Amino acid sequence: MNPAEAEVAAARKAQRKKEKSKKRKDSAATAEEGAIHEKKQKQRKEEDEGEEQAGPKRKPTVSIAVAGSIIDNAQSLELATLLAGQIARAATVFRIDEVIVFDSSPVVENGGVGDGEESGAMFLVRILEYLETPQYLRRRLFPMHKNLKFVGLLPPLDAPHHLRKHEWSVFREGVTLEGDRSKGTLVDVGLSKNVLVEQILEPGKRVTVAMGTNRDLTTACVRKVVSPSTSTEEMGSYWGYKVRYASNLSGVFKNSPFEEGYDHIIGTSEHGETISSSELTLPSFRHLLIAFGGLAGLEESIEEDTNLKGKRANDVFTYYLNTCPNQGSRTIRTEEALLISLQYFQEPIRRAG
């Protein structure tokens, strides 16, 4: 190396160091954001548990966990958005109760989308929450954000709780409003008038309102906020998924919103065991979790998780399954694996139920 070359090399090294330090700061910010998100979720969990005790016996639930890293591999914000839309659609088609997005640990440096400010996992959480929210509540619940730029391209989820203005439904999603709390709380449920509920609730909270069959929209008819699962339990209709952020794979298992945790945890992988769907017998469950890895699979997520040090897939998962043997492509993408595997599990889940 001549002196000129050496100088260039030194400058490059300094530049790399600077970038690395910046990235570290960014990822610290992201980790902090993630921690805040996890804390908020814990709060919500406690609220939900309060509701749970009051409500009737719950139906068995199915949760899916998805690696947020799939977003980091998308080529553009638009493609990342479309990918997130596919995940949301798959969860809805198969009536999934909870979607957990797990981050890479340590948080991936300069995580892909939008200047590395938000990791792929945080991005996916945002889009999933946005899409699950009925259209008429989005403006109130989601402040403008650059990562929502392309959501207009996405096909709607068309879930039963995404009601139009003229549709009557025994339950309706709403958001609590500001104003006089002397008689209860006004809620915007996407109808021509806001409705009154008896509970005193802070404004800006998403709630499920039992609308009943009385179509009187004056405040003379006082309604009630109920647990979001009431519609599913009483009417059997799917009422959307909850979204949860986990900073790594072990966070998926540990911070379950269900007091009793998950009964069985299934991992999906082309390295998993091949059992035909008709021959798979799942024990009965209250809370089932099915995990999907990213580009490098769940093995990679285990390896990079310090809480799972030395563990292998068979230690972590109750079942580790290959749901698509004889695949004609060398790879199955996570968004494809979701539809393929959730269809595979339909019958075993029904039989276990």
Add this chain to the structure above:
Amino acid sequence: MNPAEAEVAAARKAQRKKEKSKKRKDSAATAEEGAIHEKKQKQRKEEDEGEEQAGPKRKPTVSIAVAGSIIDNAQSLELATLLAGQIARAATVFRIDEVIVFDSSPVVENGGVGDGEESGAMFLVRILEYLETPQYLRRRLFPMHKNLKFVGLLPPLDAPHHLRKHEWSVFREGVTLEGDRSKGTLVDVGLSKNVLVEQILEPGKRVTVAMGTNRDLTTACVRKVVSPSTSTEEMGSYWGYKVRYASNLSGVFKNSPFEEGYDHIIGTSEHGETISSSELTLPSFRHLLIAFGGLAGLEESIEEDTNLKGKRANDVFTYYLNTCPNQGSRTIRTEEALLISLQYFQEPIRRAG
């Protein structure tokens, strides 16, 4: 209506008439293009049959038919391209032998993508063919076309016949080249040198070359062109899908590349019968066809097909099945239905085989 309004209305009417006549011309052009495409396919079919007689007994095949109208509903060329990519991926993952894209009949007016010059079905055919072709042959086989503008965004199919330059394989896809025909034909198979095959073939034709295990790439080693299905039959590896255009649904059934036609034709629809995958018994078959409708379903495709006048789904299909009961979304998109249904049919197909 006052006189001014009447004038405006008359002008609008004239404009609409003009547009309609233009559209009619466009759709005539598209229909003609479609007819040429169908004729070419017939030619190819005859060639294939020639090959078929010489080859060993063929494996059972699975074909899928997809409504081209799904492309017309895409919001942009980019989204249409991504959708086509999803269809190609689904076909590859499930080792589909033939993808038939059926147009609307009469050809849909101003069919969506790219100034209405090409119907959604023709567009889908082009992208499917492009993606199925190994990367190293695309430049020779696909002239530049504006509808290929966004193919760079698509994830690769990663099929076994999509080989890299350094990979050796007993079979390899190639394209015949110009030049001296005295000793045979030179073929570009994507290796560092072109190889010589004994057959005298016209240039620019896609062929499958039996490369064997002798890695001699000089013209001293003369190879042979074989039927594309040879690799599947001898090695069991998936070797891509063929693509066929049909001007309407009945064209899917009538112009089968298999002399004996399709043994069973399955239609998928949310109005179909609900049978669980484990309980579905398909009779054994040589050629199975599974059809997927567009936004309005297969019923609509039957209704608009003059050759199927007065027929109902149960008259047209051997089985008419709902492969995803209890769906949590009001709609299942065709690209989702492909993965869901092909997974559903995996076991019944294996049992029938």
